[in-house]
Each structure stands twice: as C-alpha cells, then as structure tokens.
Amino acid sequence: MAAETIRHFCALTGVAGHPNAAYLTYLGLYSLQHRGQEAAGIVSADGEHSFIHKALGLVNDVFKPEKLSELHGDIAIGHTRYSTTGSPVLRNTQPIRVDYKGGTLSLAHNGNLTNTPKLRSQMEEDGSIFQTTMDSEIFLHLVARSHKPTLEEKIEEAVAQVDGAYSLLFLSEDTLIALRDPHGIRPLCLGEYEGAHIVASESCAFDIMGGRYVRDIEPGEMVVIRDGHLESRRFAESRQATPCVFEFVYFSRPDSRIFGEKVDKVRRKLGKYLAREHPVDADIVISVPDSSNTATLGYAQESGIRFELGLIRNHYVGRTFIQPGQERRDHDVRVKFNPVEGVLRDRRVIVVDDSIVRGTTSMKLIRMIRDAGAKEVHVRITCPPVAWPCFYGVDIPSRNELIAARMSAGEIGKHIGADTIGFLSLEGMLAAVEREGPMCHACYSGEYPIVPDSEISKESLEL
Ligand code: SF4
Numbered sequence: 001m002a003a004e005t006i007r008h009f010c011a012l013t014g015v016a017g018h019p020n021a022a023y024l025t026y027l028g029l030y031s032l033q034h035r036g037q038e039a040a041g042i043v044s045a046d047g048e049h050s051f052i053h054k055a056l057g058l059v060n061d062v063f064k065p066e067k068l069s070e071l072h073g074d075i076a077i078g079h080t081r082y083s084t085t086g087s088p089v090l091r092n093t094q095p096i097r098v099d100y101k102g103g104t105l106s107l108a109h110n111g112n113l114t115n116t117p118k119l120r121s122q123m124e125e126d127g128s129i130f131q132t133t134m135d136s137e138i139f140l141h142l143v144a145r146s147h148k149p150t151l152e153e154k155i156e157e158a159v160a161q162v163d164g165a166y167s168l169l170f171l172s173e174d175t176l177i178a179l180r181d182p183h184g185i186r187p188l189c190l191g192e193y194e195g196a197h198i199v200a201s202e203s204c205a206f207d208i209m210g211g212r213y214v215r216d217i218e219p220g221e222m223v224v225i226r227d228g229h230l231e232s233r234r235f236a237e238s239r240q241a242t243p244c245v246f247e248f249v250y251f252s253r254p255d256s257r258i259f260g261e262k263v264d265k266v267r268r269k270l271g272k273y274l275a276r277e278h279p280v281d282a283d284i285v286i287s288v289p290d291s292s293n294t295a296t297l298g299y300a301q302e303s304g305i306r307f308e309l310g311l312i313r314n315h316y317v318g319r320t321f322i323q324p325g326q327e328r329r330d331h332d333v334r335v336k337f338n339p340v341e342g343v344l345r346d347r348r349v350i351v352v353d354d355s356i357v358r359g360t361t362s363m364k365l366i367r368m369i370r371d372a373g374a375k376e377v378h379v380r381i382t383c384p385p386v387a388w389p390c391f392y393g394v395d396i397p398s399r400n401e402l403i404a405a406r407m408s409a410g411e412i413g414k415h416i417g418a419d420t421i422g423f424l425s426l427e428g429m430l431a432a433v434e435r436e437g438p439m440c441h442a443c444y445s446g447e448y449p450i451v452p453d454s455e456i457s458k459e460s461l462e463l
Helices: 021-031 115-126 137-145 151-159 204-209 246-251 261-278 293-303 326-336 360-371 409-416 426-433 452-462
Strands: 010-016 039-045 050-056 075-081 096-100 103-110 169-170 175-180 189-193 196-200 213-216 221-226 231-232 286-287 306-308 311-313 337-339 350-352 376-381 420-423
Touching: 010 021, 010 103, 010 169, 010 175, 010 204, 021 039, 021 204, 039 103, 075 103, 075 169, 075 175, 075 231, 096 137, 103 137, 115 137, 115 261, 115 306, 115 452, 137 151, 151 169, 151 175, 151 221, 175 376, 189 204, 196 204, 246 261, 246 426, 261 293, 261 376, 261 426, 286 293, 293 306, 293 350, 326 337, 326 360, 337 360, 350 360, 360 376, 360 409, 409 420
Parallel strands: 286 306, 286 350, 350 376, 376 420
Antiparallel strands: 010 075, 010 196, 039 050, 039 075, 096 103, 103 169, 169 175, 175 221, 189 196, 189 213, 221 231, 311 337
16 A cells, blocks of 8 residues: 555755744754655755755754754755655765856755656766766756856756756755746745745645745746745746646645645545445444545545544554665564554454555555454545556556556455455546646556656556
C-alpha cells in the first residue's frame, strides 16, 4: 500500500524579510518532513554573503541550534529531499549553491525534468562539469550561461529550455525568487508572517511558523522578492495547467491547502465517493494509518458503518522506505502496523487505503488482519489502480513492478487475499477534487501531459 511503497519527492520553504529567516525556514521544513526524509538543507543570505548548512538525515537531526545560529541574514530557502533522481549522497543534497559571474546563487527544486538526458549531454559536450547527478543542477548551468542583464531574466531564459515538473526557489545575496512550471504539476504557495513573505510547498508550513496562507503561486508565474517588495512576473504563456491529483490522494498533509483547495476536504470526499461506488455489508471500517485516516472518515460517514481503529501505527520507525533498497521491505508491515485484536475479531472489516502499488505490502497487511480474527476483509482504495510510472518527481516504480499493469482489479483482490476489492473510478476521484480544468492523472490513465524524453521513459514503460 502506498504508505510503504511510494516515495515522496521534495519540500520547499523560503522566507524573505524576517530577522529569523533561517529559523522560520527550519520550522517550515520540519512540518514538510513527510515530503522527503533523506536530507535537509538551508541557505540564508544577509545582502552580501550567503550561509549554508545541509546534510543527510531528518530536519531535526540536521539542524541543531548551533548550526541554525550560523545561518545569518533575513532571507533564506530550505529543502528536504527524497532522491527521485540521483543517489542519496551528500553532494546530491539541496539547496545547491554555486558562485558564477553574477555572484552567489542557490537553488531548491521539487519535481523532475523530462528532457534531462539531451540537455545534460549537450552541456557536457560544450564543456560543462556537473557537480551532482541531480537534474536540478541543469537550471544553475543554464542561468550561469545566460547573457541577460538581470537575474530574473536569466532564470526566465533558463526555464524556457527545460521541460517537466519544477517548483523552484532561487536565492541570491539579496533576492528570493519562487516559480512554478507552466503545467503547475507540483504545488507552491505564498504566505505572510509579521510582514515577511513566505513560500512553501504546502500551507501547513505557514501554520507552524504562525503565518498565514495568501495564495498559490500560479503555473508559469515567477515571484521576485527583493528589499521587502514582491513583484509577480509571467515567464511562460498561459498553458493548460495539470496539477498532480496524487497530491490530494496521498502526498500532502490533510491540514494543508494545495492548488487552492483544502486537502482534508478533498480527501473526505474521496472516501465518500468510494463508499457510493463500492458499498459492502460490513461491521466496521478501518484505515491504514495515517495516510488514509481522513478518507476513511468520509467512507464511514457516507456508508453509516462504524469507524474503528483496527491498526495501530508505530510512529517511531520513520518511513519504512527511508533506506532505499528492497532488502529492508520484508519486515516493514510488522514494524509499522499492529492489529487490534479486540476490534477485529469476528468482524466483517472494510480496510480503506490510498493505493496499491506492488501489492506485496497489501497482501501482508490483509494476512495480519485475518490472523487477528477478522471474518471478512474488504479492501477499498481511494483512487484508481496505479498502472503507469510518474516522470514528474514521484517515485512510482516501472510498469513491470506495478501490479495493476498486469492484473485487473478483481485479480488484484484475489492476489492480495481480499474478499472483495473496489477502486475509486477516475471520474469519482476527479469529481472529489472539484477543480475546474484538467489535472495530471497519468499514473492511473497513462495520459501524460508532458511527454517525457524516450531515454527517460523507455525502460519504465516496458512490461
Ligand atoms: S503521474 Fe501521478 S504522481 Fe505523477 S504527477 Fe501525474 S498524477 Fe501525480
């Protein structure tokens, strides 16, 4: 199930115009830890110099008080990372900071580019030496090569050459620049705290600072914050935006606002619509905590079936996937979840979860629920089957690892040992979001809004 098998991408936070910029950025990163647990970093600046600290590990481990106190200045950007491209080593942590002819420039990126191989090999051909294996570094090379007079124009010229998903934060000695790609695939919003401008991937980062959400940064919009003044520029023609629907299903925190919508509201509706599409006679409905809690409440409310806490999650193990690699996955279910026998014994149980990827975790979880005495186990999933990989910054595996690429819904149910199974339809999922205009749903439908370079996609699409 998704909580074990899909890795998050990255989180961004930035603060401009506050004496505690680095500390506030740290708080923002802390609340966005769910979007990346491999590494964290902050760069701050005081108008003349910039200061950086980054390391592998969780935000709280990376930033001790003495490290934070060295990050001077009233402007800062921060990043937490899970590696969707590049391996998890120190040189692949962000923000990336470079010195170039225009001064010092730092970058934090959430998303994945889809034309990286061509761009990178072209640049290497021209003599560029890359410091990391991350696609994000390409932005800095393109900015450094630009002959445009201002930083914002250099960035505009750079992003015009890349395709894919990118929410970006740039920091010079005195300027914070935030932008979202023209498709607006990854979220990025703007807030305010004590007169300072703040930006973050999700609005829960503003809450922890004590700030407030102002609005989303629009797809194709660049926000330039300098000397307390905010300027909005449009760097790309207005295109049809296609934000990631999976953010609502799983990635974002329910207390966040993304793409202008409250995640909690959408997630409850996902559960509600699922109950309408796939009703079943049962005694109790349980969630796979924590990611499907909110949707399960929606399912229980709509069906009138009692919500119970049938699985307890151990919160102190971290995300099972913090250590990349297959070998650790076998024990992840028992390490993370324990069934409550008194709740499950002799009951007909509906289990609501947010997705099935490989199916292996679901199988173990269902066995565990049955071993605890459940009479029947009915699995309900708050989105359609995930049958395609993501090329926009989410680590959904190749097609040949996705159970839904090889089996029908009914076959998946049998395979994982469920009595019945039901997936929310694509229409139902999109109706729950209630958004005017399209969204990216490529991992369910195979309809990619940005066609990836075949060098990137070829192997992942093979069955
Ligand atoms: S392919 Fe799926 S996970 Fe990736 S951006 Fe689209 S909806 Fe989101």
